[in-house]
Amino acid sequence: MKDETLRKSNETDAALTASESEMQDISDLKDIRLAVEHCSVRVDNGMDDTKEILTDANLAVKPGDFITVLGGNGAGKSTLFNVIAGGIRPTTGRVLMNGEDVTSTSQETRAKYIARVFQDPKMGTAPRMTVAENLLLATRRGQPRRFKMREMAANHERFYELCKGIGNGLEEHLDTPAGNLSGGQRQALSLIMATITKPDLLLLDEHTAALDPKTSKQLMAITASTINEQHLTCLMITHRLDDALKYGNRLIVLQKGQIVRDLNAEEKKKLTMSDLLEFFEDGF
Amino acid sequence: MIISSIGQGMLWSMLGLGIFMTYRILGFPDMTTEGSFPLGGAVCVAAITMGVNPFLATLLGVLTGMCAGLVTGLLYTKGKIPVVLAGILVMSALNSVMLFVMKSPNLSLLNLPKIQDVFLPLNLPENYDTVFIGLLAVTIVIGLMSLFFNTEFGQAYIATGDNESMAKSLGIHTERMTNVGLMLSNGLIALSGALISQHDGYADVSKGVGTIVIGLSSIIIGEVLFGELSFFQRMLATVVGSIIYQLLILLVIRLGFDTTYLKFFSAVVLSLCMLIPQFKRALHLTTGFEKYFKKDDTVMSSGKANA
Ligand SMILES: Nc1ncnc2c1ncn2[C@@H]1O[C@H](COP(=O)(O)OP(=O)(O)O)[C@@H](O)[C@H]1O
Numbered sequence: 001m002k003d004e005t006l007r008k009s010n011e012t013d014a015a016l017t018a019s020e021s022e023m024q025d026i027s028d029l030k031d032i033r034l035a036v037e038h039c040s041v042r043v044d045n046g047m048d049d050t051k052e053i054l055t056d057a058n059l060a061v062k063p064g065d066f067i068t069v070l071g072g073n074g075a076g077k078s079t080l081f082n083v084i085a086g087g088i089r090p091t092t093g094r095v096l097m098n099g100e101d102v103t104s105t106s107q108e109t110r111a112k113y114i115a116r117v118f119q120d121p122k123m124g125t126a127p128r129m130t131v132a133e134n135l136l137l138a139t140r141r142g143q144p145r146r147f148k149m150r151e152m153a154a155n156h157e158r159f160y161e162l163c164k165g166i167g168n169g170l171e172e173h174l175d176t177p178a179g180n181l182s183g184g185q186r187q188a189l190s191l192i193m194a195t196i197t198k199p200d201l202l203l204l205d206e207h208t209a210a211l212d213p214k215t216s217k218q219l220m221a222i223t224a225s226t227i228n229e230q231h232l233t234c235l236m237i238t239h240r241l242d243d244a245l246k247y248g249n250r251l252i253v254l255q256k257g258q259i260v261r262d263l264n265a266e267e268k269k270k271l272t273m274s275d276l277l278e279f280f281e282d283g284f
Numbered sequence: 285m286i287i288s289s290i291g292q293g294m295l296w297s298m299l300g301l302g303i304f305m306t307y308r309i310l311g312f313p314d315m316t317t318e319g320s321f322p323l324g325g326a327v328c329v330a331a332i333t334m335g336v337n338p339f340l341a342t343l344l345g346v347l348t349g350m351c352a353g354l355v356t357g358l359l360y361t362k363g364k365i366p367v368v369l370a371g372i373l374v375m376s377a378l379n380s381v382m383l384f385v386m387k388s389p390n391l392s393l394l395n396l397p398k399i400q401d402v403f404l405p406l407n408l409p410e411n412y413d414t415v416f417i418g419l420l421a422v423t424i425v426i427g428l429m430s431l432f433f434n435t436e437f438g439q440a441y442i443a444t445g446d447n448e449s450m451a452k453s454l455g456i457h458t459e460r461m462t463n464v465g466l467m468l469s470n471g472l473i474a475l476s477g478a479l480i481s482q483h484d485g486y487a488d489v490s491k492g493v494g495t496i497v498i499g500l501s502s503i504i505i506g507e508v509l510f511g512e513l514s515f516f517q518r519m520l521a522t523v524v525g526s527i528i529y530q531l532l533i534l535l536v537i538r539l540g541f542d543t544t545y546l547k548f549f550s551a552v553v554l555s556l557c558m559l560i561p562q563f564k565r566a567l568h569l570t571t572g573f574e575k576y577f578k579k580d581d582t583v584m585s586s587g588k589a590n591a
């Protein structure tokens with residue numbers, strides 16, 4: 001009798017743990033900010049020939065992750081970002097944002113969740129519009145553009161403070177066309193625009209690469225503090241190995257269109273510069 | 285005569301402002317212009333001959349112009365036809381549309397009401413009714429355009445032309461913006477056509493020929509004269525440019541040129557205006573020529589050394 005009850009309770013226990021772990025799985029799925037599942041991208045390169053520029057990419061990004069992405073030129077890093085942001089539709093596989101399948105949605109629709117900063121300072125800002133106008137555009141990221149007067153005056157103060165926080169004199173140029181700014185100022189502006197409405201996911205594609213070393217370092221410091229303060233979820237492509245080591249809680253390495261390494265925080269901490277250089281030994 | 289040219293310049297400036305919406309903001313020339321301009325006139329005049337009130341007839345002209353713009357937009361954004369070709373297709377098709385609407389290549393408004401008749405009770409001196417209609421139209425259109433550009437939508441529209449990939453990444457539906465832009469632009473162009481037809485007293489299928497040159501000229505004359513301007517000022521400059529263009533035409537006629545060759549003259553004027561930046565650059569280079577030459581020299585000598 002006693003035995004039986006014990007066995008029964010054991011059974012229920014087992015059943016409970018099973019259902020519990022199942023529950024865990026489901027909540028895990030919801031807990032995942034971005035999931036890239038078996039994504040491949042094949043492109044035609046003219047003469048009946050296809051080339052695979054991304055091969056079976058898998059990636060699960062949790063809220064608060066700050067992932068640095070490494071890889072040589074042409075490794076497929078930007079392609080991966082384009083797949084995530086909707087600029088390229090993967091040939092196979094799917095992309096999920098907050099558990100929702102967004103594979104077939106446009107880049108414009110995904111702007112609601114995803115903000116990007118590119119390598120080229122010209123890419124992220126409208127050159128003939130002023131700094132303040134650019135910022136105002138960004139405050140309505142992913143929202144409908146209404147036939148309603150823009151609220152420039154009401155936002156001017158806030159923009160001034162935001163730009164002042166960067167510390168490169170951007171606040172003095174609120175009414176200057178963005179095209180007249182220096183490269184560093186333009187990238188700083190792009191960064192503020194990307195983070196002014198807290199995005200679910202921030203994609204930084206070598207955003208410091210076009211700047212001189214000093215400006216690049218400044219922008220990287222600002223980037224890191226913004227990500228920390230706002231608890232942003234971020235993927236950052238970088239070609240600077242020291243930045244890749246210093247920042248982020250996770251590191252992935254791409255090679256020939258494949259994610260060949262995915263290191264967690266622990267593994268990343270143990271990583272040294274020579275380890276990183278080893279990643280690049282073969283393949284380039 | 286000068287008063288008449290000023291008035292006509294204002295009526296034509298709607299054309300310049302319409303082209304401004306596409307050429308200067310979205311950054312492409314819209315060939316639909318040469319069809320939507322006479323279309324506005326044709327629809328307006330045809331409606332008046334059927335007894336429609338001239339205001340309403342003008343509005344009808346504007347609406348058909350907007351439809352034409354939408355067709356070009358859809359061919360371009362959804363059909364992926366290059367925008368210049370899409371415009372030419374619509375322009376060409378509109379020829380038949382106008383013949384269908386008017387049942388003949390031209391249609392007169394003789395002894396029929398026109399929009400400028402509202403000023404009849406004022407007993408204005410000759411041609412002043414055109415100036416008043418022009419002033420009214422310019423005020424309303426520039427007022428509405430200023431409002432539009434200051435809305436969230438208008439800002440998104442400007443951003444689409446300024447940096448399309450950025451606009452997309454901010455969630456702006458750039459294709460929709462392009463379509464709306466082409467509609468508004470061709471609506472304005474058709475308004476110009478409707479007003480000019482009522483001023484001239486007839487509509488004609490062939491009136492569109494060369495209109496894109498006239499519109500671009502008014503924009504560029506304004507820019508050449510005034511240089512760096514705010515958005516609002518640029519629209520005013522286009523109106524001034526349009527008036528100056530009409531005065532130039534008047535001058536050419538007064539000088540006794542054969543009006544048969546007017547289009548040639550127009551094209552030359554526009555070409556010259558558009559060449560001004562190149563001339564400036566060339567002049568600039570000449571001033572810094574010495575430095576340039578030296579640099580070249582070192583390149584050459586180092587090349588020799590290598591050889
Ligand atoms: N649209 C495209 N069509 C054809 N090939 C492409 C396209 N986009 C990228 N590629 C190729 O795919 C490879 C990966 O590109 P990319 O993702 O930009 O590399 P990176 O890691 O330097 O950002 C490169 O060889 C590039 O030439």
Ligand SMILES: [Mg+2]
Pocket residue numbers: 077078079205
């Ligand atoms: Mg890249």
